[in-house]
Amino acid sequence: MLTPILIVVAIGFVCAAILTIASKVFYVPVDETFAKLRAELPGANCGACGYTGCDDYANAIAADHSLSCSLCPVGGADVAAALANVLGVEAGAADKQVAVVRCNGTKDAAKTIMEYRGVSTCTAAKQFFGGLSACPHGCIGLGDCAAACDFNAIQICDGVAVVNRDNCVGCGVCAKTCPNSVISIQSAKNLVVVQCNSKEKGAVARKACSNACIGCMKCAKACKFEAITVENNLASIDPDKCKNCGLCAKECPTGAINNMRVKKAPAKPAAPKAAPAAKAEAEAPKAEAKAEEKAEA
Numbered sequence: 001m002l003t004p005i006l007i008v009v010a011i012g013f014v015c016a017a018i019l020t021i022a023s024k025v026f027y028v029p030v031d032e033t034f035a036k037l038r039a040e041l042p043g044a045n046c047g048a049c050g051y052t053g054c055d056d057y058a059n060a061i062a063a064d065h066s067l068s069c070s071l072c073p074v075g076g077a078d079v080a081a082a083l084a085n086v087l088g089v090e091a092g093a094a095d096k097q098v099a100v101v102r103c104n105g106t107k108d109a110a111k112t113i114m115e116y117r118g119v120s121t122c123t124a125a126k127q128f129f130g131g132l133s134a135c136p137h138g139c140i141g142l143g144d145c146a147a148a149c150d151f152n153a154i155q156i157c158d159g160v161a162v163v164n165r166d167n168c169v170g171c172g173v174c175a176k177t178c179p180n181s182v183i184s185i186q187s188a189k190n191l192v193v194v195q196c197n198s199k200e201k202g203a204v205a206r207k208a209c210s211n212a213c214i215g216c217m218k219c220a221k222a223c224k225f226e227a228i229t230v231e232n233n234l235a236s237i238d239p240d241k242c243k244n245c246g247l248c249a250k251e252c253p254t255g256a257i258n259n260m261r262v263k264k265a266p267a268k269p270a271a272p273k274a275a276p277a278a279k280a281e282a283e284a285p286k287a288e289a290k291a292e293e294k295a296e297a
Contacts, residue, residue, distance in 0.1 A: 033086065034062040040082040044074045044150070046171035048097075048185070065089055073097045073170035073185075096188040097170025099154065099163045103139040103182045104195035104255065107159040109211040110135055126179045134208035137198040139182050145174035165260070191244045192237060196256040199232040206254065213256035219248035 037058040045053040049071035061067045070080035111134040122140040130136030141159040153167035175183040182197045198205045202214030215233035227241035246259040
């Protein structure tokens with residue numbers, strides 16, 4: 001009985017010795033800076049920073065302190081400040097990024113060409129004539145982007161994707177998921193956006209969707225800052241020149257350009273004051289009633 005037990009114990013000691021020696025021989029020193037940086041990153045591994053994941057980004061800035069600490073859109077300014085504190089450098093500006101849906105093809109605007117009953121994903125529907133509507137460049141509206149978003153920042157409303165700018169962190173997962181590439185990541189400061197992705201000629205684009213850009217150039221002519229250009233029948237806005245004045249959105253005849261600025265509800269007007277004569281008439285019955293009470297007393 002003792003022989004098997006002794007053999008097992010001996011094998012255990014031999015394995016322990018081998019593992020101890022291997023741990024010493026193959027030991028890889030851990031970069032403490034990397035560990036601290038990685039602890040500050042949110043762990044979304046979305047790749048929006050330009051690296052394959054949080055580990056890769058932490059390794060990069062640990063090796064090169066000149067790299068920007070504000071590349072993580074999920075963490076934003078707080079994470080940028082924390083990374084800069086670990087490295088002992090300045091954080092730099094962390095410009096908030098948000099997703100923008102370059103399509104406004106709602107159910108009323110976009111012409112439907114078929115009733116789809118297959119797998120309910122945009123990727124699957126795109127295999128059938130490019131989608132459900134006459135415009136093959138717009139939002140298919142089956143919610144692949146909404147399903148991919150981990151921040152509840154995008155949903156399908158009236159057949160088209162809509163972004164909640166308050167929840168969006170600009171990670172770009174929805175943009176990578178969209179099979180028609182109608183979603184782009186832009187600075188949250190850009191409040192005036194072109195919500196069309198079609199480069200068809202005006203008549204063709206308008207026939208497919210009443211909200212499509214028709215390349216009429218009215219927006220470019222209305223812009224006082226030369227921020228709008230029209231190429232391949234589609235308007236585009238230069239964010240560095242745009243002042244968010246909204247003149248182009250007002251001038252656009254189809255509604256392809258929209259102003260994302262939140263509009264406050266108008267204040268309710270105050271109730272008009274009663275005229276002195278009307279006030280005297282209203283108080284007269286009260287005075288008479290008081291006089292009668294005194295007389296009775």
